[in-house]
Amino acid sequence: MSNPYLAVLKINIKGATAYKVDFALYTLFNMLKSLILIFVFYAVYQFSNVSTLNGITFSSIMIYFFVIGSMDYITGSAIAMTLQADIKEGSITNSLIRPISYISIVFLSTIPIDLLLFIFTTIPILVLIYLIAGIHLSGFIIIAFAIGILIAYIISNLLSFIVGSLSIYFVDIQGMLEGTIWITEILGGGIVPIMLFPKIISSVLMLTPFPFIIFVPAGIFTGIINANIINILIVGIVWVIILALISKIVWKRVSKNMNVVGV
C-alpha cells in the first residue's frame, strides 16, 4: 500500500516542474532584482566616496543582496493562497475527508516546491557567491546560517498559514497577504539592510519576527551580523514557538467556524 504523504509529495513535485522552461526563466530573472539594488548601492557608495555606510562595506552589501535574492525562492510561502483557494472554492471539503490531515496536505503542497527551489537555486547561488566573493565561512557561521535559513522558512510559512487561515472569516485574503509580503520586505531588510535604518528603528525591528525571514540569515552569511549570533538565533526560535502557538490557536478557532462558501 502506497504512502499517502509520499503520493501528495510526488504530485506536487510533478505540478511544480510541469512548465520547466517557465520555471527556469522565472528563477533566473528573480535574481535580477538583487542586481538592480546592487547597482543602486554601487552608485551611492561611489558618489558618497565612502568605504562604509553605517559600518557596512559595499562588498558586504553586494553579497547581502545576492544572498537575499537566493533566499527569496524559499521564503515566499504559497500556503496562504492554497488555504484561500481551498476555502473559497469549497475544495477543502474533499480534503477533509481524505485519510491524511488537511494541514499535512497544505504543507506537503508547498514543501516539495520549496525543496526543489532550495536545492536547484538557493544552494548553487550560495556556493557561487562563496566561490566568487571569496568570503571566509567558519563551521560555526555555516551552522548558524543553516539554522537561520530554517527559522526564516518556518516563520515565513507560519505567517502565511496564519494569514491563510483568516480566509475562513474574510474569504478573500489576498490583500492581507500582499500586505504581509510588503511589510516583511520593508521591515525584514529586503530592500535595505536593517542596519542602515536609524539605530532606534533597527533595534525595535530586531524584536519583531520580520528580520528573521530575510535580514538575520543573510546578515550571518555576509558577516554584517558578527556578534551575539546565538542570542539572535534564540530570539528567532522564540518567534517560531510563538507563531506556532498562534497558528495552532487560530486553526483551532477557524476549524470550529468552518463554513465553506464554494464560490
Next chain:
Amino acid sequence: MFGEIKKDIKMHIKSLKYAWMSFTVYRTQAVIWALVFLLSSITGLVTISVIYSVSNGINGWNYYQVLILAGLSNMMIGIVLYFGLTRIPLTLRNGIFDKMLVKPYNPISMLLLSEPKVVNIMSIISGFGIFAVSAYFLNLGLISILVMLLIFFIGVAALIIFMLTMYLLFYVLIKGGKWLNSLIYIGNTASTYPLNIFGTTMMVLFTIGLPIGLATYYPAGFVFGKIPEETILIVIAFEMISIVVYYKLSEWLLTKYTSGGG
C-alpha cells in the same frame, strides 16, 4: 476605427463596473486591499529616504528628483497591473482566452480591457501623491508637469503593448510566461532610480529591451534638464513606433495561438 474604439471603451466601462462590484463584495478585504496598495509606494520612499539619510545619494539627482522617479514608477506599475497584464499567462493557459475569442470584440482589447484589476488604482493614486508632493518641493511648473506626464503616458502605453507581445510570444513558444511577471516587478524596481546608474548596456536594455525607462527616466530626466531635447524627440518617436510595431506583432502572434485547453 473610431467605432471600434468606442465599442472597446464601452466594454471596458462595463467590465470596470463588474470588477468594482466583485472587488467590493468582500468589504473588509476591499478596504485592506485598498490600504495595502495605497501604502505600496512606501517601499520606494523608504529606500530612497534611507539612502539619502546615510549618504550623499545618487550623483546628479537630489532627493525629490529621485522621488519623482519613484512616484512615476509606482504609477507605471499601477497602470500596467490595472490592465491585468500579469494575469495573461494564466488567461491563455487555462482556456479563459478561448471564451474571450468568441465574443464580438478585438481579442487584444479583450485581453487588456475586459478584466481590469481595480485595486491598482490605489497604486496609481499613491504614486501620484509622491509625484505631486515632490513636484511641489521642486517648484515644478504646470507645463513641466504636463510635459512629463504626456511622455510618461506614451511610455506606459509602449510598455503595455510590449509586455502583451512578450506574453503572447512566450505562450506561443513555451506555453508559459509567468517569468515575465517577475520581469515587470524588476522593471518597476529599476525604474525607481535614474537609469544612468546601471551603465550603458543596462540603460539600453531598460530603454529598448524592457522599455520601463520610456515611462520614468526619460520624462523626468528631460524636465530636470539631464536629457537633451533631441534625445527626448527620438524617445517619443521610438515610443510611437514601438506601439505600432508591437501591436502588429501581437496581432500576428494571435494568429499562432492554440488553445491551452483549460
